[in-house]
Amino acid sequence: MPVLTGAGFKVYVFDLLGYGLSERPRNPEVDMSVSGQVPVLEGLMTLRGLKEAHVVSHEIGGDVAQRFCVFSPSRVRSLTLIDVVSFDALPSRRTREQMQEGLELFVGKPDGEHREHFREWLLSTVSNKRHLSESALDTYFDFVSCPVGQASLFQHQVGRCDxxxxxxxxxxxxxxxxxxxxxxxSEDDQWQVVAWAHKPHDAIPNSELHVLNECGHFAMEDKPTEVGQLLVSFRATHCR
Known part of the structure; x- marks a missing residue:
């Protein structure tokens, strides 16, 4: 983020509905699937008065971004996909194992057991585990702990992987x-392996592919400066 704002960009960041700090609807009928998130993104841009924007997405947000860009290309100046899902990449091996065990089992686990399980899960997203442990790990825990956050993680997020x-x-x-x-x-991504990057790269003409060394699935945690520099240089080259 500092690299982008330092280069003069105004940055808007939002969590998908049911994720992070966004609301977790009480009504289970509310559509929080990938397709249901697209009008949320479009509505946010309209609310902020953004006719178009550079879209940067990560993981399942990349699935949302791809749909948005296909259906509303006039609102997109450029698209960056960071360790995103595409084609049949969902669910990941780890998520598939949890779904097979039964998500309600994980929803009902005691807080301490849930945190220990999720700690190992989160640390698998980075190469520099010590840095994450000493910085943002507790913040991630807060999002997905307590009765509301824990249930939301498995019901709204893991359970929507399709x-x-x-x-x-x-x-x-x-x-x-x-x-x-x-x-x-990311070279060391254990969730969306680097080999899967070639499918969208081959499918999207003229797309550029960059691989970050010694970097896990949460590229913005492992290599924040490098990711920021890629974003700035890409726009400088292609979006004058």
Whole structure:
């Protein structure tokens, strides 16, 4: 973030509905799937008076961004996909194992047991585990702990992992070749392995692919400066 604001960009950051600091709707019928998140993104841009923007996305947010860019390309100046899901990449091996065990089992675990389980899960997202432990780890815990956060993690997030919505737009990814697109992948990503980056890279004409060394799935935690520099240089080159 400091790299972007230091380069003169105004940055808007939001959590998907049901994630992070965003609301967790009480009504289970509220659509918090990938397709349901697209109008939330569009509504946020409208609320902020943004006719168009550089879209930067991570993980499942990349699935949302791909759909948004396919259906509303006029509102996108450029697209950056960081360790994102695409095609049939969801659910990841770890998530699939949890779904097979039964998510209600994890919803009902005591807080201490849940935190220990999630600690190991979170630390698998980075190469520099010590740095995450000493910095943002507790913040991530706070988002997904307590009765509301713990239930939301498995019911709204893990439980919504479905590759079918990504595959719905897979045949249209070639249309994104009309806009600047860069794909950033982490060499040590245990959730979305680096080899999977070639599918969207091959599907999107003229897209650029960058691989970050010694970096895990949470690239912004492992390599924040490098990610920021990639974003700034990409815009300087393609979006004058």
């Amino acid at each position: 590759h079918r919505q990504a595959e719905e737009v897979a045949d249209r990814l070639s249309e994104l070749g009309e806009m600047p697109v860069q794909i950033v992948r």
